[in-house]
Amino acid sequence: MARTAKIEVKEQDPVASLQGFLKMLLRSGGIDGLLVAQHLPGKNAVMPTLVTDPEKLGGVDPLAPAFPINTAKVVSRLTRRPLGGQVAVVLRPCEIRAFVELVKFKQGRLEDVILVGIDCLGTYGNLDYARFVAENGGLASTALFYRDIVDAKGTAGDVPDLSPACKACEHPVPENADLLIGLLGVDPNDSLLLSAGTPKGNALLDRLGLPSREEPPGRKEAIAELVARRIAYRDRMFSETAEATSDMEKLTTYLSNCVNCYNCRVACPVCYCKECVFVTDVFDHEPSQYLRWAKRKGILKMPTDTIFYHLTRMAHMSTACIGCGQCSNACPNNVPVMELFRTVAACTQRAFTYEAGRSVEEDPPLSVFCEKEFSEVTGGKD
Amino acid sequence: MGDYEPTILAFVCNWCTYTAADLAGTSRLIQPSNVRMIRMMCTGMVDPKFVIKALLEGADAVLVSGCHPGDCHYINGNLKARRRIKLLKEILPRFGFDEMRLKMTWIGASEGIAFAETLREMVAEVRSLGPNKTRSLMVI
Numbered sequence: 001m002a003r004t005a006k007i008e009v010k011e012q013d014p015v016a017s018l019q020g021f022l023k024m025l026l027r028s029g030g031i032d033g034l035l036v037a038q039h040l041p042g043k044n045a046v047m048p049t050l051v052t053d054p055e056k057l058g059g060v061d062p063l064a065p066a067f068p069i070n071t072a073k074v075v076s077r078l079t080r081r082p083l084g085g086q087v088a089v090v091l092r093p094c095e096i097r098a099f100v101e102l103v104k105f106k107q108g109r110l111e112d113v114i115l116v117g118i119d120c121l122g123t124y125g126n127l128d129y130a131r132f133v134a135e136n137g138g139l140a141s142t143a144l145f146y147r148d149i150v151d152a153k154g155t156a157g158d159v160p161d162l163s164p165a166c167k168a169c170e171h172p173v174p175e176n177a178d179l180l181i182g183l184l185g186v187d188p189n190d191s192l193l194l195s196a197g198t199p200k201g202n203a204l205l206d207r208l209g210l211p212s213r214e215e216p217p218g219r220k221e222a223i224a225e226l227v228a229r230r231i232a233y234r235d236r237m238f239s240e241t242a243e244a245t246s247d248m249e250k251l252t253t254y255l256s257n258c259v260n261c262y263n264c265r266v267a268c269p270v271c272y273c274k275e276c277v278f279v280t281d282v283f284d285h286e287p288s289q290y291l292r293w294a295k296r297k298g299i300l301k302m303p304t305d306t307i308f309y310h311l312t313r314m315a316h317m318s319t320a321c322i323g324c325g326q327c328s329n330a331c332p333n334n335v336p337v338m339e340l341f342r343t344v345a346a347c348t349q350r351a352f353t354y355e356a357g358r359s360v361e362e363d364p365p366l367s368v369f370c371e372k373e374f375s376e377v378t379g380g381k382d
Numbered sequence: 383m384g385d386y387e388p389t390i391l392a393f394v395c396n397w398c399t400y401t402a403a404d405l406a407g408t409s410r411l412i413q414p415s416n417v418r419m420i421r422m423m424c425t426g427m428v429d430p431k432f433v434i435k436a437l438l439e440g441a442d443a444v445l446v447s448g449c450h451p452g453d454c455h456y457i458n459g460n461l462k463a464r465r466r467i468k469l470l471k472e473i474l475p476r477f478g479f480d481e482m483r484l485k486m487t488w489i490g491a492s493e494g495i496a497f498a499e500t501l502r503e504m505v506a507e508v509r510s511l512g513p514n515k516t517r518s519l520m521v522i
Contacts (some may be wrong), residue, residue, distance in 0.1 A: 247478030315430040
């Protein structure tokens with residue numbers, strides 16, 4: 001049975017209370033560091049920070065609706081070899097799911113980290129976040145965000161819209177977290193839910209000695225309501241994207257602003273290749289080759305290999321796509337790549353009855369095979 | 383479209399389907415001339431990129447053919463290939479490629495007749511589909 005406790009919220013300030021909790025967590029012993037999003041001094045930027053000194057948690061704000069990077073990539077860096085200590089990493093649900101995928105690709109280990117997941121109500125794209133915090137600054141803006149989103153269930157004034165990836169995300173509650181911090185179905189101005197999901201989390205919770213509480217009665221309904229809303233948005237997005245890319249001509253139009261910068265691949269937490277083939281000399285074509293290609297149809301779009309790149313990327317990462325939307329966040333030309341990759345990912349993951357990020361026990365579909373399967377591929381013969 | 387002849391790119395494994403093709407030839411079986419064969423050591427070496435590139439460059443269809451399950455010279459390369467083709471068959475039809483433009487078969491070294499038959503069938507199928515649109519698209 002999962003143990004649950006509560007984090008008291010004082011003065012209706014969930015951010016400050018969460019800071020207090022994380023400080024206590026770091027002081028409690030048994031943890032050598034904390035990886036958590038923090039406002040950087042001097043600028044309205046939020047980035048993951050690895051903190052070992054509890055006094056250096058002043059700008060900590062894991063609730064900020066900023067999502068500049070999928071932190072799973074950072075956790076992967078921290079854990080690819082033994083870390084020499086235990087670090088609690090505070091992550092969004094999609095970051096945990098991306099990390100689960102990386103663990104399966106042997107690009108991260110669970111041993112040295114305690115996964116602390118927080119219910120995610122969504123984030124802004126990078127540019128929207130910068131606009132959102134311009135007036136009130138980082139911490140105050142986070143408080144505004146929760147007042148608007150949690151209380152009014154809507155947005156007031158000029159508040160920008162959440163990123164499409166977040167609006168289509170059916171996983172607002174962290175899965176596979178050792179420790180879960182719950183916001184949904186609780187009054188974040190009164191207290192936050194803390195619940196242990198694993199023996200590791202249980203042990204930690206025991207050490208902290210927080211007042212225990214039952215899971216709030218409205219939580220399940222609140223989650224179900226949010227998930228239903230997001231699934232409706234997601235399914236609409238799937239059908240619109242499928243329609244917009246249903247043949248090569250449409251796909252070319254869809255991707256016509258792509259400049260082959262490969263930012264979507266750099267930002268993607270589950271694009272697992274250490275060196276992407278598209279930046280190797282395989283694609284340093286001979287200059288005369290371009291001329292030959294051009295002569296075939298009399299015209300050649302430059303840079304070349306745009307569609308080739310995107311289709312290959314789908315073949316590589318779509319079964320591991322967790323839908324965080326960092327690809328769209330990183331795109332300099334607002335190509336709706338998240339919509340495209342997620343739509344294809346939904347279809348390839350379904351084909352292999354696989355769900356990216358669900359479990360470390362499930363093998364990535366392209367890393368295993370069975371003797372008797374998919375006989376339809378070879379005309380019913382196996 | 384009457385005189386349209388499809389071009390089919392075939393990735394065949396050295397040990398089974400290539401040998402079957404050889405047998406079909408030495409047995410003087412009549413085979414369509416639409417196929418451009420690429421001999422791989424194993425279908426397990428067929429990178430999905432090869433298939434994607436072929437179709438983008440205007441090949442009308444791609445055939446991947448190797449040993450029957452259990453007969454793979456490298457034990458299970460053909461089974462890995464099957465998953466990759468399955469993956470491509472999920473992705474490519476979403477973008478307008480007819481599923482028939484990608485085919486995978488098992489053809490053993492002794493099956494020269496089956497090889498010739500498979501090609502004839504495939505050419506007929508692909509001919510009825512018409513040319514791959516990427517041939518005429520200005521921008522790819």
